[in-house]
Amino acid sequence: MHDLKKKKLFLLDMDGTIYLDDMLFDGTVDFLNYVKSIGGRYMFLTNNSSKSVDKYIEKLGSLGIDTEAEDFLTSTNATVLYLQNKEYKKIYALGTASFVSQLREGGLPVVTEREEGIDCLLMGFDTELSFKKLEDACILLGEGVDYIATNPDLVCPTWYGFVPDCGSVSEMLYNATKRRPKFIGKPQPEMALLAMEKTGFTKEETAIFGDRLYTDIACGKNAGVTSVFVLSGEGTMEDVEKSQTKPDLIYKNIREIYETIVK
Numbered sequence: 001m002h003d004l005k006k007k008k009l010f011l012l013d014m015d016g017t018i019y020l021d022d023m024l025f026d027g028t029v030d031f032l033n034y035v036k037s038i039g040g041r042y043m044f045l046t047n048n049s050s051k052s053v054d055k056y057i058e059k060l061g062s063l064g065i066d067t068e069a070e071d072f073l074t075s076t077n078a079t080v081l082y083l084q085n086k087e088y089k090k091i092y093a094l095g096t097a098s099f100v101s102q103l104r105e106g107g108l109p110v111v112t113e114r115e116e117g118i119d120c121l122l123m124g125f126d127t128e129l130s131f132k133k134l135e136d137a138c139i140l141l142g143e144g145v146d147y148i149a150t151n152p153d154l155v156c157p158t159w160y161g162f163v164p165d166c167g168s169v170s171e172m173l174y175n176a177t178k179r180r181p182k183f184i185g186k187p188q189p190e191m192a193l194l195a196m197e198k199t200g201f202t203k204e205e206t207a208i209f210g211d212r213l214y215t216d217i218a219c220g221k222n223a224g225v226t227s228v229f230v231l232s233g234e235g236t237m238e239d240v241e242k243s244q245t246k247p248d249l250i251y252k253n254i255r256e257i258y259e260t261i262v263k
Helices: 028-037 053-062 075-083 097-105 131-142 166-177 190-199 213-223 237-242 254-261
Strands: 009-012 041-046 072-074 091-094 120-123 146-149 155-158 161-164 206-210 226-230 249-251
Touching: 009 190, 028 041, 028 254, 041 053, 041 190, 053 072, 072 075, 072 190, 075 097, 075 120, 075 146, 075 190, 091 097, 091 131, 120 131, 120 166, 131 166, 146 166, 190 206, 190 213, 206 213, 213 226, 226 254, 249 254
Parallel strands: 009 041, 009 206, 041 072, 091 120, 120 146, 206 226, 226 249
Antiparallel strands: 155 161
16 A cells, blocks of 8 residues: 555655755656656645745746646644635634735635634744734733634754744743644645545545654654655654654655665
8 A cells, every 4th residue: 555656656755855945856857757647646735824825836837846826735724714614704814924815815804903702823834023912912801702723833944953833932931821722734644635635546546744743743643644754854653653643654755665665
């Protein structure tokens, strides 16, 4: 079941898996060309909710990879789909301007200032975080509004190390309010299941790749597809040894994955 040569749908995390900041990892282009050559499909799945799909298209384009909107699924996409089935009157969005714009494009009743009638606090990875937003969140959580977050990632990798991601901010708010959110993105299986639904490939034909055990690999486990752990980002072999979530396959980086498949 875990033979990558038999896979057709490749679900790829981005940060720490195919690039780091503005550095495309060696082997990424070769790997993507291989997928095309076998008549397969790759999709980029990311928990990073700070950027829109348009921004990711622009980002990968700057790295020499041409993509279309259909090549991406983000935690924001999954969150919009989840919230469209709810009946919230006002959603306070704690996130970037891009995040807020995506939510509004999805038809959600989003506000960015604390006001009467808010019944849900929605938090994403916020690179524009301010103390006022944190204070608003604490007040709203104290009032008992529903609490949802796009992803549980503790850190986001950069060229110089890591920065706090949505999961770390949720921990900070927990220390202040004793409330935790319902997380939507990976490790929940919905993003992987939606990718298979969109492309028509089966679980047996699908593999997910990522550098985080508690999101990428756990998503693969929850969705019932092959999970491939790379050591080019956040996760380490020590993490594997300590974690109850075990990947099906482990590689140093995407170059090693490519060379293994084409042997």
